Amino acid sequence: IRLRYELLPYIYSLAGAVTQFGANMMESLIAAFPEDPQVKAIADQYMFGPALLICPVTEPSGYAPQGKQPSGCWKRSCYLPEGCGWRDFWTDQYYEGGQWITAEAPLDRIPVFVRCGSVIPMARGLLRDEDTVTELRICTGADGGFTLYQDAGDGYGYEQGEYALTRIHWEDQARRLTIEDRQGAYP
Numbered sequence: 024i025r026l027r028y029e030l031l032p033y034i035y036s037l038a039g040a041v042t043q044f045g046a047n048m049m050e051s052l053i054a055a056f057p058e059d060p061q062v063k064a065i066a067d068q069y070m071f072g073p074a075l076l077i078c079p080v081t082e083p084s085g086y087a088p089q090g091k092q093p094s095g096c097w098k099r100s101c102y103l104p105e106g107c108g109w110r111d112f113w114t115d116q117y118y119e120g121g122q123w124i125t126a127e128a129p130l131d132r133i134p135v136f137v138r139c140g141s142v143i144p145m146a147r148g149l150l151r152d153e154d155t156v157t158e159l160r161i162c163t164g165a166d167g168g169f170t171l172y173q174d175a176g177d178g179y180g181y182e183q184g185e186y187a188l189t190r191i192h193w194e195d196q197a198r199r200l201t202i203e204d205r206q207g208a209y210p
Contacts, residue, residue: 032144039172078134083172108139140167185209
């Protein structure tokens, strides 16, 4: 639940891209990486937006019924599509694309990987009444970017063009982040 709240700026931007531009929030690997022949047979991983490779745990692996001893083997085999580098969302460990890896999959998290060059807007502290800090999580290793979508958050003004887009660019070699002026407006 905490991660969902932290990812709300990313998720809301994906939803905005769906309603305004016909984008997809989720894509199969074959749709996202048609040049990689390995992804054709993978039905249990998907891209969540342009940045996040989600590898759900769909079968028991080391978990035991109540009262039984678990095997301790909390892992999942994951394929990282070729054509880009990947970083583990939780540890920031780098992996080359085009390979199978065995990822940790404890009960409190699933394997998630970030495509290098991704910019992920996140909100921190939404579960508290204290200061909320918004951050841009940059997955280094390639150039990339993201378009942040914002609107009033309620009502249907977005259907009449009441929304704003902010384009964010990351230049990896220069280590430069550029945030363009926001385009559009809403009450």
